[in-house]
Amino acid sequence: MTIVLTEPPEAEPLTLAEVKAHLRIDQTDEDAGLQALIAVARQHLERETGLCLMAQTLRLILDDWPATGVIQIARGPVQAIEDVCYYDENGTVVHVSLQGHVLDGQNRPARLWLKNRPLPGRALNGIEVTFSAGFGEAATDVPGPLKRAMLIHVGYMHAFRGVLPPDQQPAGIPDGYERLIAAYRLRRL
Template sequence: MTIAELLPPAVEPVTLAEVKAHLRLDTDDEDALLSALVRTARQYMEAETGLCLIVRLLRLYLDDWPEGRVIQIARGPVQAIEMLTVYDDFGAPVDVSTAGYVLDGAARPARLILPERPATARAMNGIEIDFTAGFGESGADVPDTLKRALLLHVAAMFELRGVLAAEDQPGAVPVGYDRLVAPWRLRRL
């Protein structure tokens, strides 16, 4: 199972103004760096938790249908299933109707049951499920604890700006970050 991002989020969960207020910055001198650090902090948090903070389009690739009826989607919260594609014997994509699917998008991982599961002729990545996932369209939809963790992380990375380049971040995870993010982490055995 592989999940690919088809479209990046339209906005970041925290605005530049929120970051500058948190850091008590008044000038625009560091805006480009701060924007890069916000993106880095979001990507780090999403990788750590399996969440999508802002709604975007993703694609789940499966080699074959799971043995049970339930398809698990590790990124969430899943808002909707957009498209389902399988491949015929000639390698051509075949769109499958998604009408009648049952989705528990808030579960961790999200759970999907399809009314039909047509066979695919492709041995690898023969099933593609496009879905939208995220808390909402703007930072206002993101839980406050996650936004607070992002601001703490950006501040810690901003402190290291003379030591590490923006592309080498995150250089540190601040004290308290783990406690804020812990309820959102997906634990596995």
């Protein structure tokens, strides 16, 4: 199972103004660096929790249908299933009807049941499920503790800006970060 980002979020959960107010920065000479750190903080938080903070489109790639008939989607919250397709024995893309499908997008992991599950013609990567996930389009849709975790993380990374460039961040995790995101982590046995 592989998940690929096909359409990134159009906005970040934190605005530049929020971050600058948190860091008490008035000048504009660090704006580009702060924007980069906001994106790094979001991406790190999404990896740590398995959540999509802002609306985005992803593709789940499977080798075969699960034996239970229920496809588990590890990224969420899943808002909608946009397309399900498989590759036949000739490598042609065949779209699966979504009529009668059942989606439990708020569950962790999200679950999808399809009425029609034809066998793919490929042994590997034969099935693709395209879905939209995220708390919403607006930053106000993101839970407060996650935004707060991002704020302190951006502040922490900003303190290391002379040591590590944004593409090598995060430099570390600030105190309190783990407590803020603990309730949002996906627990596995």
